[in-house]
Amino acid sequence: MKNKIIATLVAFGLVGSASAIEVNDNLSINGFIDGSYQKTDNSAAANTENLGLDEIEVNFLLNVGSVSGAIHVDTEGGTESVDIEQAHFTYSLDNGVSFTLGRYGSALGLEREDPAGLYTYSRAYNATYNFGDVDSASVEGLTVAYSAEDFSVAVSFEEAAGANLSTADLNTEISVSYTGMENVVLNAGYFVDNGVAGAERDVFGLNATYTAGKALFGAEYISANDDVAANGENAFLVLVDYDVSDKLGVAVRYSEWETSSTNEYSKITIAPNYALTDSLGAILEYSDTDSGTANVDSDQIALELTYTF
Numbered sequence: 001m002k003n004k005i006i007a008t009l010v011a012f013g014l015v016g017s018a019s020a021i022e023v024n025d026n027l028s029i030n031g032f033i034d035g036s037y038q039k040t041d042n043s044a045a046a047n048t049e050n051l052g053l054d055e056i057e058v059n060f061l062l063n064v065g066s067v068s069g070a071i072h073v074d075t076e077g078g079t080e081s082v083d084i085e086q087a088h089f090t091y092s093l094d095n096g097v098s099f100t101l102g103r104y105g106s107a108l109g110l111e112r113e114d115p116a117g118l119y120t121y122s123r124a125y126n127a128t129y130n131f132g133d134v135d136s137a138s139v140e141g142l143t144v145a146y147s148a149e150d151f152s153v154a155v156s157f158e159e160a161a162g163a164n165l166s167t168a169d170l171n172t173e174i175s176v177s178y179t180g181m182e183n184v185v186l187n188a189g190y191f192v193d194n195g196v197a198g199a200e201r202d203v204f205g206l207n208a209t210y211t212a213g214k215a216l217f218g219a220e221y222i223s224a225n226d227d228v229a230a231n232g233e234n235a236f237l238v239l240v241d242y243d244v245s246d247k248l249g250v251a252v253r254y255s256e257w258e259t260s261s262t263n264e265y266s267k268i269t270i271a272p273n274y275a276l277t278d279s280l281g282a283i284l285e286y287s288d289t290d291s292g293t294a295n296v297d298s299d300q301i302a303l304e305l306t307y308t309f
Helices: none
Strands: 021-026 025-044 048-064 067-076 083-092 097-102 139-147 151-160 171-178 184-193 201-212 213-228 233-243 248-260 263-277 278-288 298-308
Touching: none
Parallel strands: none
Antiparallel strands: 021 025, 025 048, 025 298, 048 067, 067 083, 083 097, 097 139, 139 151, 151 171, 171 184, 184 201, 201 213, 213 233, 233 248, 248 263, 263 278, 278 298
16 A cells, blocks of 8 residues: 655645645644654664654644745754744635745655655665755745646745745756656656855756556656766666555665765665555665675664554
8 A cells, every 4th residue: 555645646745645634714734743762784884773753844734825834843853942943824816826934845846745655665865865854955045936727837946944045046956747648747846056156056857757557667867067077977767656555555666876986876765655544654665785895785674663644
């Protein structure tokens, strides 16, 4: 069973799961509690082993007339620090145009969702290319979007959360989503990180999902070009998730990514998932990462439990 919702099925990453507890006509609440055990054996570094709470998140979803809003409050890594992951409101016009202002996640990336929105415990590129990971890359800005029956397009003018425009220029993200083919979702986007002088970065991303019966196929390609001459990097992933039964599914993912022109990594992940109840899901994952360089490989096994409401 697909007890998690892949990110591409949620338009532009500005909202969470469609299911929610309705408080009144204007307010709904949803969220999740996520915990795990993981053990990683590293060939060239100390092994790690952790058991604990990974993240708690509560989302307040607001809707009054033509204005909707969301406030996502979370805490990560078992700490007592409470953060505002997202806080934004959207004003929608009758012609399909909308304006979103506030703090939100990127619309790019096949794995841009919270842990409750992924098929696997780990992410495909570890921490290198997860520019769409809302937990580590939320931004503040203004998004202008247009939605039609088969496609959506959005342009975001943004900066990193808490950044100061006096020391960095606004970044720009352009994203397009197309659903005009049966069982297919296509997403493409371009991100311009103006950063500081000598550290600009352009990122192009393309991903797609296709559903055929009990199977979902996903693929992604990312190309990044930096001002630093040694850094033109690329990454890609392919993913298959198959529903063995109403409760049991299996995800298999292969990914490759570069951290520089001379360092390349590959990763294979096998992750059975099981719906213990309608609200409680489990993922058992094994991942093998190969750096292509001797003595820096790793193996990871993890068990993750996610309770959604």
